[in-house]
Amino acid sequence: MTIKDIARISGCSVSTISRVINDRPDVRPETKEHVLKVMREAGFTPNTNARQLKIQQSRSLVFVVKGARNLFFSDFLVQLQRAATLYGYNGIVSYLDENANEIDAAEKILREIKPKGIIFLGGSVSNFQNGFANITVPSVLATLVSNELNFPNLSMVGVDDRAAARTAVAHLIAQGHSKIAVLGGPATSYPSRMRRLGAQDAMENAGLTFDDKLYGLSNYDFESAYHAMNSLLARRAEFTALFAMSDVIAFGAIRALVSAGCRVPEDVSVIGFDGITMSRYCVPVMTTIVQPSEQIALQSIELLVRQIEHGAPAQTVTLQPELQQGESVCPCRRRFESV
Amino acid sequence: MTIKDIARISGCSVSTISRVINDRPDVRPETKEHVLKVMREAGFTPNTNARQLKIQQSRSLVFVVKGARNLFFSDFLVQLQRAATLYGYNGIVSYLDENANEIDAAEKILREIKPKGIIFLGGSVSNFQNGFANITVPSVLATLVSNELNFPNLSMVGVDDRAAARTAVAHLIAQGHSKIAVLGGPATSYPSRMRRLGAQDAMENAGLTFDDKLYGLSNYDFESAYHAMNSLLARRAEFTALFAMSDVIAFGAIRALVSAGCRVPEDVSVIGFDGITMSRYCVPVMTTIVQPSEQIALQSIELLVRQIEHGAPAQTVTLQPELQQGESVCPCRRRFESV
DNA sequence: CTGTTAGCGCTTTCAC
DNA sequence: GTGAAAGCGCTAACAG
Numbered sequence: 001m002t003i004k005d006i007a008r009i010s011g012c013s014v015s016t017i018s019r020v021i022n023d024r025p026d027v028r029p030e031t032k033e034h035v036l037k038v039m040r041e042a043g044f045t046p047n048t049n050a051r052q053l054k055i056q057q058s059r060s061l062v063f064v065v066k067g068a069r070n071l072f073f074s075d076f077l078v079q080l081q082r083a084a085t086l087y088g089y090n091g092i093v094s095y096l097d098e099n100a101n102e103i104d105a106a107e108k109i110l111r112e113i114k115p116k117g118i119i120f121l122g123g124s125v126s127n128f129q130n131g132f133a134n135i136t137v138p139s140v141l142a143t144l145v146s147n148e149l150n151f152p153n154l155s156m157v158g159v160d161d162r163a164a165a166r167t168a169v170a171h172l173i174a175q176g177h178s179k180i181a182v183l184g185g186p187a188t189s190y191p192s193r194m195r196r197l198g199a200q201d202a203m204e205n206a207g208l209t210f211d212d213k214l215y216g217l218s219n220y221d222f223e224s225a226y227h228a229m230n231s232l233l234a235r236r237a238e239f240t241a242l243f244a245m246s247d248v249i250a251f252g253a254i255r256a257l258v259s260a261g262c263r264v265p266e267d268v269s270v271i272g273f274d275g276i277t278m279s280r281y282c283v284p285v286m287t288t289i290v291q292p293s294e295q296i297a298l299q300s301i302e303l304l305v306r307q308i309e310h311g312a313p314a315q316t317v318t319l320q321p322e323l324q325q326g327e328s329v330c331p332c333r334r335r336f337e338s339v
Numbered sequence: 340m341t342i343k344d345i346a347r348i349s350g351c352s353v354s355t356i357s358r359v360i361n362d363r364p365d366v367r368p369e370t371k372e373h374v375l376k377v378m379r380e381a382g383f384t385p386n387t388n389a390r391q392l393k394i395q396q397s398r399s400l401v402f403v404v405k406g407a408r409n410l411f412f413s414d415f416l417v418q419l420q421r422a423a424t425l426y427g428y429n430g431i432v433s434y435l436d437e438n439a440n441e442i443d444a445a446e447k448i449l450r451e452i453k454p455k456g457i458i459f460l461g462g463s464v465s466n467f468q469n470g471f472a473n474i475t476v477p478s479v480l481a482t483l484v485s486n487e488l489n490f491p492n493l494s495m496v497g498v499d500d501r502a503a504a505r506t507a508v509a510h511l512i513a514q515g516h517s518k519i520a521v522l523g524g525p526a527t528s529y530p531s532r533m534r535r536l537g538a539q540d541a542m543e544n545a546g547l548t549f550d551d552k553l554y555g556l557s558n559y560d561f562e563s564a565y566h567a568m569n570s571l572l573a574r575r576a577e578f579t580a581l582f583a584m585s586d587v588i589a590f591g592a593i594r595a596l597v598s599a600g601c602r603v604p605e606d607v608s609v610i611g612f613d614g615i616t617m618s619r620y621c622v623p624v625m626t627t628i629v630q631p632s633e634q635i636a637l638q639s640i641e642l643l644v645r646q647i648e649h650g651a652p653a654q655t656v657t658l659q660p661e662l663q664q665g666e667s668v669c670p671c672r673r674r675f676e677s678v
Numbered sequence: 679c680t681g682t683t684a685g686c687g688c689t690t691t692c693a694c
Numbered sequence: 695g696t697g698a699a700a701g702c703g704c705t706a707a708c709a710g
Binding site: 342343353356357360361385386388389391392393394 | 704706
């Protein structure tokens with residue numbers, strides 16, 4: 001079933017059919033109506049390949065996800081898909097390993113799929129600095145805002161990681177905690193670095209010093225967090241509170257704490273980051289910094305579409321996270337001899 | 340940059356280039372080498388649209404996911420993606436609403452993307468009975484095995500839901516529980532129906548009767564489970580154990596139980612289903628029936644590829660689930676006056 | 679082994 | 695308003 005068949009059946013030419021398909025104004029309403037009817041009855045769908053071969057571009061957006069095990073991204077992807085559909089685009093997800101190069105991957109995708117735009121979920125600032133200049137399609141870096149990145153076709157949407165982390169740690173300090181462990185990614189990860197700086201800010205503001213020995217390196221998955229916390233415990237690190245750079249990390253860490261006989265929050269208070277659905281249903285309910293994922297998704301798509309359709313310039317949008325007061329943080333009850 | 344340019348630069352014809360691209364044997368090794376070099380230097384990638392327009396099919400598989408909020412599927416998708424890549428296919432994910440018709444969606448996708456095969460994650464048996472006959476591409480229904488479905492191009496891979504549920508409930512009974520609540524989907528959902536029957540089997544084998552009042556209707560997401568358990572509690576249902584038809588449901592239910600002042604497992608034992616990553620890191624560690632998701636993913640792709648490339652007939656593969664002994668089940672300590 | 683050539687289904691000038 | 699016809703980049707006979 002091709003456009004030719006429809007032309008034959010409806011008694012007009014292929015160009016007319018094409019015009020109807022593309023909703024061009026220069027077709028007589030009755031003709032259009034008739035053609036539409038024939039198409040419907042024949043169950044005809046235009047061949048995407050032929051169309052794209054001709055016009056040299058698709059109606060799709062690609063979502064490049066770095067870190068498939070990160071539950072926050074799973075939650076987020078669903079929202080992105082929905083928003084894309086809303087704007088008449090179809091989203092294609094490309095999962096990348098946590099340590100893959102997202103720019104290389106994007107270049108490959110660009111050649112193969114020719115999407116109209118790309119949304120990166122997470123990514124490494126240095127990879128962008130090194131290679132993004134070669135990418136010319138409208139793009140959005142979601143859940144990450146960095147002033148070290150400045151490309152005319154790269155919008156950024158996310159929360160201010162540093163400020164958010166500051167809020168998180170300040171909350172712990174307000175509860176009387178002064179020995180605060182932090183679990184998160186390496187300095188090469190921009191959000192991790194910012195969140196760490198934010199934690200540091202909060203401590204310094206309170207006259208405390210950030211103790212490197214209380215920093216545990218973890219990927220954004222359960223298992224890694226579990227091990228990171230175990231290492232911290234094995235080192236006999238002393239702390240009454242934990243700032244985890246994601247809910248998933250917090251969750252894995254809590255498991256390790258409980259296994260070691262620590263109660264949460266009685267012995268160790270824990271604050272997470274992200275506000276994934278699970279954080280509201282776990283025991284104890286997670287005290288966490290909630291990223292407005294729905295807004296981030298919507299904004300990302302909106303900016304992208306505006307860049308694509310109206311050539312709008314790239315923008316940076318910083319959204320406000322919110323503190324979710326759960327049950328995993330309580331006032332500090334313990335004092336250590338040594339300061 | 341097209342195949343023609345490469346032909347010009349390398350000094351041979353387009354067909355030779357095409358042969359090289361498709362790794363055909365009838366090209367002189369030196370020629371091939373040379374062409375490959377030219378392609379590399381020119382940074383050439385074949386145009387997928389042109390190729391697919393010509394050969395009338397793609398090298399992609401579509402994964403139709405019904406129930407985007409089901410964490411089990413998120414875990415599973417990553418594995419599917421990996422397996423697909425392993426076989427040289429690229430997987431495209433299509434998220435569907437929990438109550439969408441997956442067959443209609445598949446037909447649309449088929450026309451638009453022309454994938455070589457489809458893998459359905461979850462689905463409704465009756466939808467398949469009504470409409471799958473129209474679908475002729477190789478397909479696999481993953482995580483669901485039903486003898487009510489018999490199509491020459493539809494393989495099924497999953498666990499025996501009924502037997503698995505029987506194991507789960509038998510485990511509770513072995514711990515002395517006799518008042519067992521069950522949380523799961525409606526009878527229209529095949530896995531839910533089978534799991535319910537399995538639960539019933541186990542009870543009857545033990546001389547107990549399945550109490551409909553102890554059945555709570557829930558979707559496969561946290562929120563729904565939370566509410567379902569609350570309804571059960573509001574009705575003052577008496578039970579010492581819960582069989583949840585998924586870990587996500589178990590998780591949401593536990594949250595509701597704890598909020599109501601019940602301890603898990605001391606007051607209520609809980610057994611889940613699926614064995615998602617989270618189940619191993621939560622507190623208490625979930626006692627659950629682990630579906631071998633990696634195997635299911637691999638088998639699904641393997642069967643599909645075999646159907647696609649060798650015209651192999653559809654097969655039904657039943658894999659063995661495993662009981663993960665966690666901490667959410669303990670011996671029954673409570674007796675009720677009334678029997 | 680390699681080259682020539684006719685389309686795949688669609689869009690888009692350019693005529694009418 | 696509508697139609698005829700020239701490709702988009704590639705594959706696959708077919709011919710050599």
